Amino acid sequence: MAQTSYSFKTAKGIAGGIYDLSVHTIATRRNEEETGKMTFGVGVVKGTTAGQQVKLPASGAQAADFDGIVINGGTTEENMAGEINVLKDVALGVMKLGHVWVKLSDEAVPAYGAKAYLVPDGKQAGFFTDKSSAYSAYEKVASTETGALKVVASGASTGEINLASVTPCVKGYTPAVNDYVLSVEQHGAGLDVGVKFLNAADVENGIAAVEI
Secondary structure (H helix, E strand, O other), X not given: OOOOOOOOEOOOOOOXXXXXXXXXEEEEEEEOOOOOOOOOOOXXXXXXXXXXXXXXXXXXXXXXXXXXXXXXXXXXXXXXXXXXXXXXXXXXXXXXXXXXXXXXXXXOOOOOOOEOEEOOOOOOOOOEEOOOOOEEEEEEOOXXXXXXEEEEOOOOOOOXXXXXXXXXXXXXXXXXXXXXXXXXXXXXXXXXXXXXXXXXXEXXXXXXXXXX
């Protein structure tokens, strides 16, 4: 059957993939992070030498530090474990203007036209979220952990929490009675870096298209 329709957009996104053929600007920067820490589709901030190096945001990062979004140029192969390890000091393509697929934080619910805030710290530093405030989630911990609460079916007393109240939880964790949990801040307040969500997302795989 002949193809009779065409699109300027990619049918399936990947983190760091250019979303469409709209005008875009990409700068070259060097990765200041250690090998294996940097990834594609994340927002980065100015490194030691602004305009030359970039790094992932960390505690204390400001919106003014934002330097763009790392694109996947197809130049880094997976290792035998299926992991992509971006080398330290390697050249990166960083989108300054355009449409690109980015990584979503666990709690993100992207909506067209909504601001995409940069996660400033934590395990998902550099990811994007629709939440401007800090985000905390329950994690399973040892009973000896300071502040740990025992999960009970109902009627919680001091040092306990009702099962229905254990929400939100970190991705992949389903609370159960007799677990011990603790609400842990996953990241600080999101940074407004002028990025907005487009009308394409693959939440199951943790990515969404944005305009920078």
